[in-house]
Amino acid sequence: MGLSxxxxxxxxxxxxxxxxxxxxxxxxxxxxxxxxGSTGGMAFERPIEEIEAQxxxxxxxxxxxxxxxxxEIEALKARLRETIDRTYTELSAWERVTVARHPKRPVAxxxxxxxxxDFFELHGDRAFGDDQAMMTGFATIEGRRILLVAHRKGRTxxxxxxxxxxxxxxxxYRKALRKMRLAEKFGLPIVCMINTPGAYPGxxxxxxxxxxxxxxxxxxxxxIRVPIxxxxxxxxGSGGALGIGVGDRVLMMEHAYYSVISPEGCAAIxxxxxxxxxxxxxxxxxxxxxxxxxxxxxxxxxxxxxGAHRAPSVAMAEVKRVLLRHLDELATFPVDTLLARRHEKYxxxxxxxxxxxxxxxxxxxxxxxxxxxxxxxxxxxxxAESDSTLTSQxxxxxxNPG
Amino acid sequence: MAKQPKDPKDEAKQDAExxxxxxxxxxxxxxxxxxxxxxxxMPGGLWLKCESCSEVIFRKELEEKGRVCPSxxxxxxxxxRERIAMLIDEGTWEELHTDLxxxxxxxxxxxxxxxxxxxxxxxxxxxxxxxxxxxxxxxGREVVVAILDFGFxxxxxxxxxxxxxxxxxxxxxxxxxxxxxxxxxxxxxxHEGILSxxxxxxxxxxxxxxxxxxxxxxxxxxHPTTGGVTASFASVTDLILAEPGALIGFAGxxxxxxxxxxxxxxxxxxxxxxxxxxxxDAIVARSEMRETxxxxxxxxQGPPSEVVPTPPRAERDVPATH
Numbered sequence: 229m230g231l232s233x234x235x236x237x238x239x240x241x242x243x244x245x246x247x248x249x250x251x252x253x254x255x256x257x258x259x260x261x262x263x264x265g266s267t268g269g270m271a272f273e274r275p276i277e278e279i280e281a282q283x284x285x286x287x288x289x290x291x292x293x294x295x296x297x298x299x300e301i302e303a304l305k306a307r308l309r310e311t312i313d314r315t316y317t318e319l320s321a322w323e324r325v326t327v328a329r330h331p332k333r334p335v336a337x338x339x340x341x342x343x344x345x346d347f348f349e350l351h352g353d354r355a356f357g358d359d360q361a362m363m364t365g366f367a368t369i370e371g372r373r374i375l376l377v378a379h380r381k382g383r384t385x386x387x388x389x390x391x392x393x394x395x396x397x398x399x400x401y402r403k404a405l406r407k408m409r410l411a412e413k414f415g416l417p418i419v420c421m422i423n424t425p426g427a428y429p430g431x432x433x434x435x436x437x438x439x440x441x442x443x444x445x446x447x448x449x450x451x452i453r454v455p456i457x458x459x460x461x462x463x464x465g466s467g468g469a470l471g472i473g474v475g476d477r478v479l480m481m482e483h484a485y486y487s488v489i490s491p492e493g494c495a496a497i498x499x500x501x502x503x504x505x506x507x508x509x510x511x512x513x514x515x516x517x518x519x520x521x522x523x524x525x526x527x528x529x530x531x532x533x534x535g536a537h538r539a540p541s542v543a544m545a546e547v548k549r550v551l552l553r554h555l556d557e558l559a560t561f562p563v564d565t566l567l568a569r570r571h572e573k574y575x576x577x578x579x580x581x582x583x584x585x586x587x588x589x590x591x592x593x594x595x596x597x598x599x600x601x602x603x604x605x606x607x608x609x610x611x612a613e614s615d616s617t618l619t620s621q622x623x624x625x626x627x628n629p630g
Numbered sequence: 631m632a633k634q635p636k637d638p639k640d641e642a643k644q645d646a647e648x649x650x651x652x653x654x655x656x657x658x659x660x661x662x663x664x665x666x667x668x669x670x671x672m673p674g675g676l677w678l679k680c681e682s683c684s685e686v687i688f689r690k691e692l693e694e695k696g697r698v699c700p701s702x703x704x705x706x707x708x709x710x711r712e713r714i715a716m717l718i719d720e721g722t723w724e725e726l727h728t729d730l731x732x733x734x735x736x737x738x739x740x741x742x743x744x745x746x747x748x749x750x751x752x753x754x755x756x757x758x759x760x761x762x763x764x765x766x767x768x769x770g771r772e773v774v775v776a777i778l779d780f781g782f783x784x785x786x787x788x789x790x791x792x793x794x795x796x797x798x799x800x801x802x803x804x805x806x807x808x809x810x811x812x813x814x815x816x817x818x819x820x821h822e823g824i825l826s827x828x829x830x831x832x833x834x835x836x837x838x839x840x841x842x843x844x845x846x847x848x849x850x851x852x853h854p855t856t857g858g859v860t861a862s863f864a865s866v867t868d869l870i871l872a873e874p875g876a877l878i879g880f881a882g883x884x885x886x887x888x889x890x891x892x893x894x895x896x897x898x899x900x901x902x903x904x905x906x907x908x909x910x911d912a913i914v915a916r917s918e919m920r921e922t923x924x925x926x927x928x929x930x931q932g933p934p935s936e937v938v939p940t941p942p943r944a945e946r947d948v949p950a951t952h
Contacts, residue, residue: 429881439880443865
């Protein structure tokens with residue numbers, strides 16, 4: 229990631245005289261409290277915040293006294309860059325989880341405002357209600373029409389409460405599926421933005437079939453005949469994430485996490501001690517780098533130095549750039565190829581060659597060349613035979629967009 | 631309400647003398663009283679306490695009755711092998727993929743390394759993994775069967791379980807046989823991290839293949855079926871059945887109770903509750919499982935043109951519970 233891009237951060241851009249005074253005052257009065265508030269409780273950000281405070285104070289001093297201390301300020305800024313760089317390249321898994329949950333990290337609504345030219349929200353599952361934790365609607369990004377499905381976390385306390393901090397109910401998943409079917413009908417590619425601590429664990433959620441709703445979505449997303457790109461923008465919490473997370477491409481932001489269970493839940497169950505969350509986070513291998521290594525995500529979207537919360541507009545621009553690249557690429561595949569590949573991707577996910585036997589379906593195809601299983605068409609058959617079929621399909625798809 | 635037994639032996643004697651055969655379980659009362667006690671079972675002990683009605687039962691009697699509580703009809707979790715013996719026509723079971731074993735790809739260590747846990751579970755159960763799959767016949771009907779065994783790491787789904795479900799679904803698709811799944815699971819296996827979560831997608835992909843091929847699938851949810859298993863392959867079969875009283879849900883009751891800081895309603899997340907809420911096709915007592923499955927297969931695929939006569943099985947003295 230480039231340093232220059234990172235420093236278009238709102239914290240470091242030149243401020244107005246008024247703005248500076250406010251910052252400086254706040255720092256003098258309640259230094260510690262102010263720091264805690266802005267780091268969102270992230271202890272590892274303390275040194276960074278301290279330098280930032282120093283810079284702010286010096287800048288205010290230079291303005292009020294007309295003294296030339298730009299040299300000192302520049303030196304501090306260099307130290308700041310270095311500190312952020314060092315801190316963020318050495319983040320532990322648990323620290324990354326706290327970055328993913330940072331209260332100032334861009335959420336779905338920010339992306340809508342930041343990267344979509346237009347957004348028309350579509351509400352409701354036409355069965356039970358309109359889950360605020362799931363946001364769906366038509367959107368336009370750089371002239372491309374898409375359907376956006378996103379977990380909504382909210383920015384203010386009121387909003388966060390309204391959408392259960394991003395924990396969707398069954399009606400949320402059903403709403404997502406209903407809109408995805410609509411996208412399929414209109415041939416609109418689907419972008420899913422994942423940012424949830426997990427599906428809501430509650431009485432109503434269970435009564436209305438939380439598990440069934442998630443399972444239905446996972447199954448349905450294998451047969452939706454338009455491209456699907458999923459991106460984990462913050463928290464990728466278990467089944468609640470996967471419920472809108474099956475895609476032709478799965479992207480993950482650098483400081484996002486994606487896990488089978490929250491580190492807290494895992495620590496409580498396996499260590500029987502909620503305090504051991506950092507150990508659990510480490511053991512679960514939930515960072516973007518881990519997941520790329522395991523072949524679970526296809527690409528990491530680089531965040532500006534110091535995390536997306538430090539420079540939201542830079543982070544969002546990068547997401548937009550990568551999303552568009554994938555959408556444009558996927559648009560060139562014939563639908564059947566797309567579905568076969570999507571199927572194959574998950575059927576063989578994180579596969580180690582030779583560990584599991586070949587699929588009974590591909591074996592039969594290889595042995596006798598007979599037609600598929602009785603009763604109907606077969607879509608994808610993993611194994612050498614289908615690989616070559618797939619490759620030839622893909623080759624023919626190259627010059628054959630749409 | 632069942633009285634609290636003072637002397638386990640006296641209580642069991644009473645039961646032996648007057649078993650409440652065919653008694654309707656009082657859902658609201660007994661089944662809701664399930665405790666989250668860790669000591670509900672004493673392995674190897676002669677006696678054990680019913681999870682639902684707290685009666686102390688003679689272990690041998692329970693096993694003879696197909697692990698159905700003689701007092702309240704609660705259906706206990708059945709080990710995988712026992713389930714096969716109960717379900718499949720004698721001499722027709724052919725197990726598949728017994729050689730697949732878990733590997734510790736993440737190097738996961740909590741109180742002990744995951745690799746050691748796998749080894750211990752294998753030793754204890756004599757099985758290679760939590761899922762048994764194979765082909766056989768149910769009252770003459772050819773089927774592919776996959777059974778999750780709660781005794782192997784809580785029936786949790788890791789890579790091997792996911793792969794075997796997928797292979798079973800594809801075998802069913804290839805052979806045009808119905809796929810019958812029995813679940814009892816705590817959900818995804820945390821020790822395999824994100825790889826276990828991905829099994830939810832993998833199994834659904836394979837069931838999608840089976841669906842596309844015109845195949846037929848039934849899932850029987852047994853006590854307990856929760857988490858990532860309920861939220862994936864178990865809930866996307868053509869038919870979903872459950873055994874009486876089975877705990878079925880996404881989040882575990884303890885998690886919900888802790889999150890909400892309130893007591894859960896009586897019978898919450900029990901099979902009867904799910905049936906009432908429209909999540910299940912039917913609740914089927916263990917004693918009627920074989921016949922019911924055979925009937926459903928016949929409805930979906932027509933009666934077998936040539937039913938292979940099988941020796942009658944010893945009728946089990948299992949109280950009907952619905």
